Amino acid sequence: MKTIKGPAIFLAQFLDNAEPFNSLDSITSWVADLGYKGVQIPTWDARAIDLQLAAESKTYCDELKGKLADKGVQITELSTHLQGQLVAVNPAYDVMFDGFAPDSVKGNPKARTEWAVQQLKWAAKASQNLGLNAHATFSGALMWHTVYPWPQRPAGLVEQGFTELANRWLPILNAFDEAGVDLCYEIHPGEDLHDGVTFEMFLEKVGGHKRANLLYDPSHFVLQCLDYLQYIDFYHERIKMFHVKDAEFNPTGKQGVYGGYQSWVNRAGRFRSLGDGQVDFGSVFSKLTQYGYDGWAVLEWECAIKDPVQGATEGAPFIDSHIIQATSKVFDDFAGGGADIELNKKILGI
Numbered sequence: 001m002k003t004i005k006g007p008a009i010f011l012a013q014f015l016d017n018a019e020p021f022n023s024l025d026s027i028t029s030w031v032a033d034l035g036y037k038g039v040q041i042p043t044w045d046a047r048a049i050d051l052q053l054a055a056e057s058k059t060y061c062d063e064l065k066g067k068l069a070d071k072g073v074q075i076t077e078l079s080t081h082l083q084g085q086l087v088a089v090n091p092a093y094d095v096m097f098d099g100f101a102p103d104s105v106k107g108n109p110k111a112r113t114e115w116a117v118q119q120l121k122w123a124a125k126a127s128q129n130l131g132l133n134a135h136a137t138f139s140g141a142l143m144w145h146t147v148y149p150w151p152q153r154p155a156g157l158v159e160q161g162f163t164e165l166a167n168r169w170l171p172i173l174n175a176f177d178e179a180g181v182d183l184c185y186e187i188h189p190g191e192d193l194h195d196g197v198t199f200e201m202f203l204e205k206v207g208g209h210k211r212a213n214l215l216y217d218p219s220h221f222v223l224q225c226l227d228y229l230q231y232i233d234f235y236h237e238r239i240k241m242f243h244v245k246d247a248e249f250n251p252t253g254k255q256g257v258y259g260g261y262q263s264w265v266n267r268a269g270r271f272r273s274l275g276d277g278q279v280d281f282g283s284v285f286s287k288l289t290q291y292g293y294d295g296w297a298v299l300e301w302e303c304a305i306k307d308p309v310q311g312a313t314e315g316a317p318f319i320d321s322h323i324i325q326a327t328s329k330v331f332d333d334f335a336g337g338g339a340d341i342e343l344n345k346k347i348l349g350i
Contacts, residue, residue, distance in 0.1 A: 001289055001326035006297035007319035008038030008076045010243065013301050014308060015045050024048045024064075028073050035316035038076035039068070040136065040298050043123055044083060044100070051078075051119065054126035061129040076296040077241060079136040080123045081186065086116035087168050088140030088192065113168075120172045128179035134240045134295060135176065136215050139165065139185050139193040139202070147194075158201075165192055166205035169212075176211045184215040184241040195226060196234055213240040216288075217300065218279045219247035223269035225257065229283055236291035243300040244319055246277030264304040271302040273311040274318040285322045297323065 009031050011024075020026035024047065028039055043051040053060050068075060082100040089097050089109065098106045105111040120137065127135050143161040146153050176183045185193050193199050199214065206212050216239045221228035232239065249269040254260065259267040271277070285297075299315040301308055 002294035012042040055122035083119035084137030124179040186215040215241040217243035219245040222247040273303040
């Protein structure tokens with residue numbers, strides 16, 4: 001067994017135009033003061049990183065790491081959640097997802113996809129230049145509008161959809177393989193990869209690609225009523241990243257999983273700050289430690305009620321208190337005896 005690293009924090013929800021959230025330098029000083037040892041960086045935000053430059057310049061990456069090291073902070077992983085979403089977009093969502101893309105490709109789905117693929121390939125090289133071994137992204141979705149279908153899906157639609165999704169991602173997965181970095185899909189509603197079954201179908205289509213891995217986030221499984229602990233039993237070999245995020249699901253006689261088009265605060269299922277939701281983090285950290293996960297525990301703060309600064313302030317000690325120092329000995333070794341074949345025969349009566 002190995003010990004999980006942490007606490008770390010995903011910066012995406014905190015970057016802002018106000019101090020200290022408006023530059024990587026100031027925001028990392030802020031999180032370091034809160035007790036965080038690592039930061040996960042969103043690559044779509046120029047306030048945090050120049051992705052193309054990071055892909056092309058090892059010097060830039062070394063200087064970036066050095067500045068953070070002086071504060072006692074490491075880069076845990078890079079994220080391309082927004083760009084990954086744009087690798088596969090059904091036309092029904094074109095207008096809404098254009099908001100994730102630069103002006104130069106808006107209104108042009110083909111150009112937008114090409115831009116997204118290039119972003120992912122730069123992220124692979126940037127991760128390599130930064131000495132990172134895992135990367136976070138979304139799969140995008142061609143079939144999400146058919147997730148609970150009426151009328152029924154035509155025969156072969158899902159098969160064809162996963163074939164196309166795999167074709168789009170295989171060149172990217174190969175780029176990450178060349179860089180020696182695991183590509184970790186955050187399994188998430190709104191993505192074609194939104195539970196274990198859909199990940200397995202995708203994995204089959206990409207030939208079990210060794211770089212097709214998982215970002216584990218139990219909050220999304222609470223909202224799907226999926227067993228987030230057994231999920232670890234099934235997929236621990238592919239779990240290479242971990243978002244520590246809480247959620248609660250409180251169905252009523254009026255609404256359930258789908259939320260009734262309500263705002264976050266009024267949904268039956270909603271994200272919460274750490275400790276305010278229903279996730280059994282004691283069991284989550286135990287299982288991940290049991291299976292030898294030694295990556296980072298990264299706070300992804302999202303809450304319908306609590307202020308983000310309070311959530312971040314409480315998050316570091318919460319994660320720190322759940323990290324298990326993996327044991328190197330068996331607790332009852334003191335009562336054991338050495339190996340003795342003849343003694344064993346006597347005990348067995350043979």
